[in-house]
Every structure is written in C-alpha cells, then in structure tokens.
Amino acid sequence: MLSAMKRTILSLYLVLLCFSLSAYSIIPQEVEQPFDSTQELSKIDFLKPLAANQESWVDQTSISLMTVGPGDPLYAWFGHSALIVKQPSGTQIMYDWGIFDYDQENFYLNFARGRMYYYVVASEASWRIQEAIDEMRDVKIVELNFPKEAKFALIAFLQKNIKTEYSTYLYHFYYDNCATRIRDIIDFATHGEFSAWASIVPSQGSYRQLTMQNLIHSPALFWVLDTLQSRIIDTRLNRYDELFLPEKLHQAVVDFTYADGTRLVAEEHILQDTSEENIRFTVGNKLVNYDWAYWLFGLSLALLLGLIGKKFPALRRVAFGLLMVGLAALGSLLLFMMVFSDMDMTYFNENILFLNPLLLIPAFSFLIQKKQSSRFLAYCSAIMLVLLVLKWFVPAFALQDNLRTIAVLLPTYILGSAFQSRSKGEKR
Template sequence: MNKVKNQLVGRVGTLWYICRVKRIILCLILLVLLVPLMALSIHPREIEQPFDSVEELSGVDFSKELAPNQEAWIDQTTIHLLTIGPGDPLYAWFGHSALVITQPSGSKVMYDWGIFDPDQPHFYLNFALGRMYYYVVASEATWRIQEAIDEVRDVKLIELSFPKEAKFALISFLQKNIQSEYSTYLYHFYYDNCSTRIRDIINAATGGAFQSWAENSPTDTTLRDSAMQNMIHNPLIFWALDFLQGKTIDERLNRYDEMYLPEALHQSVLDFTYPDGTKLAITEEILQDTKDLGIRFTVPENPVSYDWAYGLSGLAIGVLLLALGRKHPKFKGLLLALILFVMAVLGSLLLFMMSFSDMDMTYYNLNILFVHPLLFIPAFTFLFHKKETSKVLSFSVLVMVTLLVGRLILPAIFVQDNLRIILLLLPIFYSGSTFQSRRNSVGR
C-alpha cells in the first residue's frame, strides 16, 4: 500500500513539476512578447542637450554690418570645408568633415566635431545607454590634414563663398564653440554628428537657402541603405548593426537628411547655388585621391542591395545543417547551439537597447519578435544533446514567415527593411525546428 502511495505521490509530483516548468516557459514567452510591445510604445525621452548648435545659430545675426577693420580682416580670411574619406577603424568608415579657417597671418585653424575621449568619466556606460558626449575642438589644420594624408585617406578642400557679414559671424560662432561651456554635445550618428553640425552652420550662413534647396531635393535612399554602402565590405558587422536598428531609419531621405554623411555634404556644397546664381563652392582642391590605390574598401557610387547574398548564405547554412542532421546529429546540435547562443546574446542586447537605452534607432524593432533571449533555451538544449519540447524555434520561424508575407501584402505597414535579417535566419531556424520535431517524435 505504501509503495503504491509513494508511486502515486511521485507521479503527481512529476506532473506538477512538468506543469510548473511549462508555466514558467509560457510566462517567459509572454514576457518576451510583451516587453517588445512596451518598447514599441516608448516615447523618446527628453534628454538634455548640453549644446544645441541649431538653437544657438538661430540667435546669431549673420547680416550685422561690419566695422572697417573687421571688413578688412575678413577680406583676407578664407573658410574651407575639409572632407576626409573613410579610414580603417570602424568609427572612421564614414569619413570626417571639418571647417578650416585661414587667417591673414597664414595660420590655419581646423574646427571639427565628433571628437570623443574614452577616458572621460562613465564613457562606456554612457555609450551603452546611448548617451555619447562628444566634443568640438580647434587645432592646427596643417598637421591634421597631413595626418589624414599619411593614413592614406581621401582629402578634399572646398573654399566656401559667404557674404562678408555672414563670414565674420560664422567665424565668431566657431570661436565661441570651442569654449568649455559650448564644446560638449550629445552625439547622434544620424542627426547630430561631425557633418550635420557643419551642414547647419552653412545653412545659417546662407540664410536658410541651403536647407530649403536640399529639402526640396528628394533621394532614392534611406538612412539604412546609405549607411550600408559604407559598411557592406564587412558583412558580419553590417548585419549585426543592421539587426539592431528598427524602422525609424527606413524613411526616404531628402538631401538635407543625407548630409549626415561627409561625402554627401561635400557633394551638396559643390551643387548648391545661391538664388542670385552665385556658387557656394569657389574652388575644389583634391589633396589626395586613393580610389585607384586599392588601400581599403571603396563606397559604391550607386546604391547596391545585398539581400540576395544573405539569402544564399542562409540557404547554404540551412541545407548544411539539414544534411548534418542525418549523418552527424550531434555535430549539428553543437553548431546550432553556437548559432542560437550568438543570436540569443544579440537578442538580449536589442531588448536592453529598446527598453533602457536612448538609442532611438533601435526602437520599434520587429526583429525582437524572432531573435530574443528565449533562444538560450534551444541553444543549451542542443549543446547538451537533450530532448527539446520547446517550440521557440518553430515560433520564430512562424513570425519570420508572417513578416515576409506582410511585406508583400501590406508594405505600408511592414516598413522595416529587415529582409536581410530574415533571409539569413529563416533557413537556419527552420533546420533547427525540424531537428526538434524529429527528435521529439523519436522520444515519444
């Protein structure tokens, strides 16, 4: 009697344990689904901008009459836009912009934004939270230009044409910028960087004509597509950064928006003409052109899509996993475990950025619905070769298929350009879900 009672108690305990585990898994699934919905409702938080140059520029009088000595000084002073091409470090892939002031004495002062100091207090914590405090600095231009030449980067100068009054006000503004209370600002890769700061200064000095012209010149690209051209030479890094960014960077740009890229600013300055027919660019001087040297990647002149390459890569990996599952299931399990572990880490990072950081380009990101922390469950299951009853991968496959169908039927709603993400992961996740199903059927 006691033996039967003990067996009954044991079975009840086992059932209770199984139900509890399933409830925990169900709660985790619901949590993963609900947290993104909370993240989707995020309203960008009000973040204090230590120095908003657009606001400061609105208070500058670019038409103030000059005194005779000021006019004589400004006649002998030139302003150049300096554009430096891509470099080797990741932060230099997009190039750099600066303004160079040549004074009557012959001295050349370079003013540039986008300068960061990794030794500043809480730099890495602020970076993780999307609060990147960068600087504007003034330095001797000759050695800075030579430094870029020695790094074998493209170096170009454009002499800018401004009315005397605007020219003097612009230089005065730059001198004010380097004072400590104005030198630090909150950096944003797309909206407030080394190039956009100069774009806004040029616009103010042209009385708003530069912005009016550029905003009436639409382009055929988006922030995501234009950034891709400078990053696609490293497909893995681009894919990871592409994954982390949501739909906010998938709207069509005008030329003013596109000038977050130094090269786009350079070309726009060459193309702009004042209403009276005067060119903004007086002369262009190319100090170094590395296009034919083969030193590093070159940015395609016309936008190129690489969706097909990621699709073929995903298909090849998926077929490989299916083939391994027939002859070497343990090896397939280890490979899947590694892939899913990396995806789970990436999903956890995205969830953190969506929920807690100020990196607004990660908000409204549909990728969290199929790449999320729950992928740790099948990752560790495959690693230890245990039977898996979780439907995490099957759910992710279903979400990806739904998003693909949604892009075809309702493109106005499914605007996020995550086709590269889905094309790479769908065959891989599908091979894992079929592996689960076969092992589960054997276990039963």
C-alpha cells in the same frame, strides 16, 4: 520534476515575451542636448553691417570645408568633415566636431546607454591635414564663398563654439554629428538658401540604404548593425537629410549655387585621391540591393547544418545549440538597447519578435535536453513567414527594411524546428 521544470520554462517564456513586446512598443524619451548649435546660430545676425576694420580683416580670411575619406578604424569608415579658418597671419585653424574622449567620466556607461558626448576643438590645421594624408585617406578642401557679414559672424560663432560651456554636444550618428553641425552652419551663413535648395531634392534612399554603402564590405558586421536598427531609419530622405555623410556634404557644397547664380565653392583642392590605389574599400555612388546575397547565405547555412545533421546528429545538436546561444545574446543586446538606452534607431524594432533572449529556450533544448521539446523556433518561423506575407501584400507592414535579417534566420529556424519535431517523434 520534469513537469515542474516545464512550468518554470513556460513562466519564463511568458515573462520574457511580455517584456519583449513592451520593448517593441517603447515610447522614446527626450534627451537633453547640452549645446544645440542650431538654437545658438538662430540668435546670430548674419546680415549685421561691418565696420571698416572688420571688413578689411574679413577680406584677408577664408573659410574652407575639409572632407576626409574613410579610414581603417570602424568609427572612420564614414569619413570626416571639418571647417578650416585661414587667418590674415596665414595661420590655419581647424574646427572639428568629431572628438570623443575615452577618459571622459562614465564614458563606457554613456556609450552603452547611447549617450555619446562629443567635443568641438580648435587645432592647427596643417598637422591634421598631414595626419589624414599619412593615413592614406582622401583629402579634399573647398573654400566657401560667403558674404562678408556672414563670414565675420560665422568666425565669431566658431570662436565661441570652442569655449567649455559650448564645446560639448550629444552625438547622434544620423541627426547630429561632425557633418550635420557644419551643414547647419553653412545653411545659416547662406541665409537658409542651402537647406531650401537641398530639401526639395529627393535623396537616393533611406538612412539604412545610404550607410549600407560604407558597411557592406564587412557583410557580417553590417548584418548585426542592420538587425539592431529599426524602421526609424527607413524613412525616405531629402538631400539635406543625407548630408550626415561627409562625402554627401562635400558634393552638395560643390553643387550649390546662390539664387543669383554665384557658386558657394570659390576654390577646390584635392590634396590626395586614393581611388586608384585600392588601399581600402570604395563607396559606390549608386545604391545596390544585397538582399539576394543574404538569402543565399541563409539557405546555404541551413543546407550545411542539414548535411551535418544527417551524418553527425550529436554535432547537429551542438551546432544548433551554440547558434541559438549566439542569437540569444544578440537578441538580449537588442532588448537592452530598446529598453535601457537612448539609441532611438533601435526603438519599434520588429526583429525583437523573433530575435530575443527567449532563444535560450531552444538552445537549452538542443544542448541539455535529450528530448527536443521546445517549439519556440516553430513560433518564430511562423512570425517571420507572416511578416513576409504582410510585407508583400500590405505596404503598411513594409516600413522596416529587415529582409536581410529574416533571410539569414528563417531557413535555419525552419530547419531547427523540423529537427526538433522529428526528435520528438522519435522519442515517443
């Protein structure tokens, strides 16, 4: 009976291992974008001469970039960007690419698959501005200095953009969001000068390093999201790439000048600055490395489990077992995202080699079996140790910045495999 159970577990082990390895090497699939604004922008003539009445109308309008600082909900931690058009009548219309609808058909299925469909909507700007102020968020508005022809063409594009067939787009956190849509609009309106200027300036870091600054105030949540994302977000960026963050976009717009020395920003207004009030987390201007903190946590967790094991061996088995169940659940989520979702930032994730559903095997060993027979934690520990050595000596293996994941897991895996080996020796 025991032998048959071992064969069953071994078979399951091999099947899941093959499945995990196939997920590690998954080939991303192209997903159709319902409305690609860059393609539509490329069709517009931003140099087309204006009639006298059009020129007079444009002189009485203005286009501004509004930047809102982080809010309390998770989706608001990175801030927000929108464009505001002030018409000759004095009415201010906000164009906002950050709208999603929970009542959308198949919303939760699309969310699970990584297909987040967002909308651009036009609304009266005054109440939206007041809403952000009431939420005690930073609010900054800069009026943009565009040539008359570009301003007129841009407003026509915005009006077309809110029609039903042009209003929906496939959201991507890094490549296509409320800030990147505006970034591209500004680039076309400046005849490519904006991207030419920003693209030659190196960024501070990668997508992972930049987003860390907005997430690190919640270390546990950051670790989970950090673990689920692969080396795809670890490439070095230029300044144009980093403008997926609203605050980065605001600063780039403020810094940019045309070739003739004219500034893009005509006027700047700070409607609310909460930096001195300590209402919520602040985002630092400099990148900070927090690897040491996760190594300290990983070692402390292993030490705590070790001390528990000395005094309460039964409690040790339960603690390790429940921990493995939780990690197996996280590994299952990672496997699902790699195989069944369109979240390309999870593809080619080497964490799947030691964080996957197979952790249910040591969980079963700790919680159910009296004899600790699983060696899976020892294998995972060996994989992580080999990866650490390769990352140190072979730069090609350091493409994925997952040291924080390894830092938390490795000490506990080593301790768990040691307990299992000791238990096996005691049972013989």
